[in-house]
Amino acid sequence: MVMALVTTEAIVLRSYNLAEADRIVVCLTRGAGLVRAVARGARRMKSRFGAALEPFSFISLVFYEKENRELVTISQAEILKSNFDLASEPDAAQVLAYIAELVGDFAPPHEANDKLYRMVKASVEALASSSDISNQVMRYFEVWLLRLAGLFPELETCAECNNHFHDDESIYLDADARTRCHRCGGRFGTVLSPATRRTVIATKKLGPREFADVADKLSAQDQTQFAELTHRLLVRALERRPRTAIALAH
Numbered sequence: 129m130v131m132a133l134v135t136t137e138a139i140v141l142r143s144y145n146l147a148e149a150d151r152i153v154v155c156l157t158r159g160a161g162l163v164r165a166v167a168r169g170a171r172r173m174k175s176r177f178g179a180a181l182e183p184f185s186f187i188s189l190v191f192y193e194k195e196n197r198e199l200v201t202i203s204q205a206e207i208l209k210s211n212f213d214l215a216s217e218p219d220a221a222q223v224l225a226y227i228a229e230l231v232g233d234f235a236p237p238h239e240a241n242d243k244l245y246r247m248v249k250a251s252v253e254a255l256a257s258s259s260d261i262s263n264q265v266m267r268y269f270e271v272w273l274l275r276l277a278g279l280f281p282e283l284e285t286c287a288e289c290n291n292h293f294h295d296d297e298s299i300y301l302d303a304d305a306r307t308r309c310h311r312c313g314g315r316f317g318t319v320l321s322p323a324t325r326r327t328v329i330a331t332k333k334l335g336p337r338e339f340a341d342v343a344d345k346l347s348a349q350d351q352t353q354f355a356e357l358t359h360r361l362l363v364r365a366l367e368r369r370p371r372t373a374i375a376l377a378h
Contacts (some may be wrong), residue, residue, distance in 0.1 A: 140316035180205040254336035264340035288312035
């Protein structure tokens, strides 16, 4: 059986125990996409992996993969940046668990996606810079996750008449998440205020830290509207509620 050695940057998403001394580690890697890996001896007191496999550590990962087998075997893991302190911040820790769940739901195994990797890494870095922006980073992550999956609606033109929306125009999303202007939508469906729409569109040009400053200026009503939009689209894509969302303010 062919065995390949892969070296790549990775973000540890989660891990769980296997047998008496091993762990299964789920990583989003830059070069190989989502991988589930066995870390032999990781639970031993003097494990060679040390703290490298803690959730949301940025690591240099070396693993062996066998043809036609999804589970790989970790050879080496070296910490590039530890984000261990985030575990002590309740809001940030919940958002990280949410990110880990949704990446696992949306990312196909062993399919590299550099945009997804960079987006998740930037989101974690933003949370590490300030736990006070957890909700804004979560919105940014949701929008981009859906956009990269081809499941986020176009918010700049009407899907019916193809006219561009005016900057100060409220728009409507129908049951199929297609955008409508007030003329074509008949004022039915989910409404997005001009401020909400502009803020969502800002995700295209801003990183998560910069986006958080913009999103923080939304009114409470518009923030709720934003959260309801992304939650609705995620439920539609998954055909269920995200499990971690039960603990989050959607």
